[in-house]
Amino acid sequence: MVSRMLSEQDISALIITLKLAGISTLILLIIGTPVAWWLSQTKNRFKFFFEAIIALPLVLPPTVLGFYLLIALGPNGPIGGLMQWLGGQPLAFTFTGLIIGSVFYSMPFVIQPLQSAFNSIGKRPLEAAATLRAGPLDRFFSVTVPLAQSGFLTAIVLGFAHTIGEFGVVLMIGGNIPGQTQVLSIAIYDHVEALEYSKAHWLSGGLLVLSFLMLLSVYALNRRFSALIRN
């Protein structure tokens, strides 16, 4: 039944997409949390400059971002060249390359909710924790993280969902290699190109439902979190 709706290639595209979104989101959390924290605390006067850079993928056509990444990751680019010099492969048209692209592309969707969650906590709970003998790292994990819970949830879901939906960046640096770098959004495009509308329907519909369910859970959980704190 499933195999009639989805070809083997579609299934591998689905797996690659989920893997890509999962790994990218994880990396974004690891990189994005300290960056968002720094942005929420710093009084550096160039803060606006960093904020603008992080927000760039929101307005830039994905093909532009993809184009520059392709050059950077390719054999003649700084990153690809470095990889080659170290004895590895250039990163263009690889899964690793896709992850790097996704991390840049979804950066604002993870950092911005975290930053605003950190901002809304304010200084006071952390000062209170400091007077109760909690060191800086302890304060972050025992006070900031639980109070920013809903910000983390939003960041995770938006980062994940946005990566699933990416097209332009992937197309530019992924190369659409089935089983390696072909993701769902491009598989759909291929099906439409080949006039396989029913297959495109299945994938598109699935993606629509998945995205909707993810957003639904964010909003429902956020409501519960704020209710938890209010009552």
Place this chain on the structure above:
Amino acid sequence: MSISLKFYLARPDFTLNVDLDISSQGVTALFGDSGCGKTTLLRTIAGLEPCPDGFLRIEDTIWQDNTHFVPTDKRALGYVFQEASLFEHLNVLKNIRYGYSRVPEKERSIALEQAIELLDIEPLLYRKTSQLSGGERQRVAIARALASSPEILLMDEPLSALDLKRKREIMPFLESMHDSLSIPVIYVSHAAGEIARLADHLVLMEQGKNIASGALDTMLTRLDLPLAHGDKAAALIHARVAEHDPDFAVTYLDFYGGRFTVAHKELPINHPVRLQVIARDVSITLEHQTGTSILNIFPAKVDSISPEEKAQVMVRLLINNVPILSRITRKSASILDLKPGKNVYAQVKSVALLL
């Protein structure tokens, strides 16, 4: 033993310039108008407000000098903020345990149960912080600070965000804390009433500077300070319950200068009390009046006189070295020919029991 501090902090709109030695016994009140730097000073003591040019020693421990700065989380202090600032994601018990569990077992001087009992938190333990009233929140905040076994407790107007009813609800807890714990407390307030009830020492602040400090009863009657002027000027007298007279339903209170007679108070013999004597309730006579309804009459000596408004003067009297204030008209002072050193009688029309 004492607390010694020296801070200089220049801001565009404000300068903190404080050089102080505070007794490490009892409650020291930082008193002054809002904006005088009380809170900034308290935050500086806690290490929450960086002040590179400063010195701070608590008993034997130096928390800050030219070369050292102990960060807030390494200072054995308790801090009670103006708003309770409880952790919203933790219930009451976990809030109280937060500091407690971070203090090494050997350094604990206050048991968790003791903090809970002292502020009567038992019935609230498993509530969420959002289910507490303002007074309850502040009690939890105080218990949380105490449970971290502080060597000094810093309180920043802990009652100011509460209405009168809640204030009355918390006051007894603060008073019992004062009686049962030996931790030094620095208490910031601009409410003279709270200070009269709680403080032992007073630091008077004005525009970022400490302008005077000393024992509370002395400070309240110093005519060179603003506290001893105006309509609300009052002296504080420490006394003890001497005996009860059930026939007249009165209680006798002894102090160094004599014995007060007040309406019956249900207090054990020898219980310490604070008496507040408002300056305008004290009149002066040259002879001991006999045909009068006033019970509390004491021989006194005029210590000093200072003009008030056009028509009034403030007279500082000593009843066997216990100072009280009397606010009378300039005309009366002239008729009685009051001068420092003159022997008179102080008639106290009414007296308020604070404790």
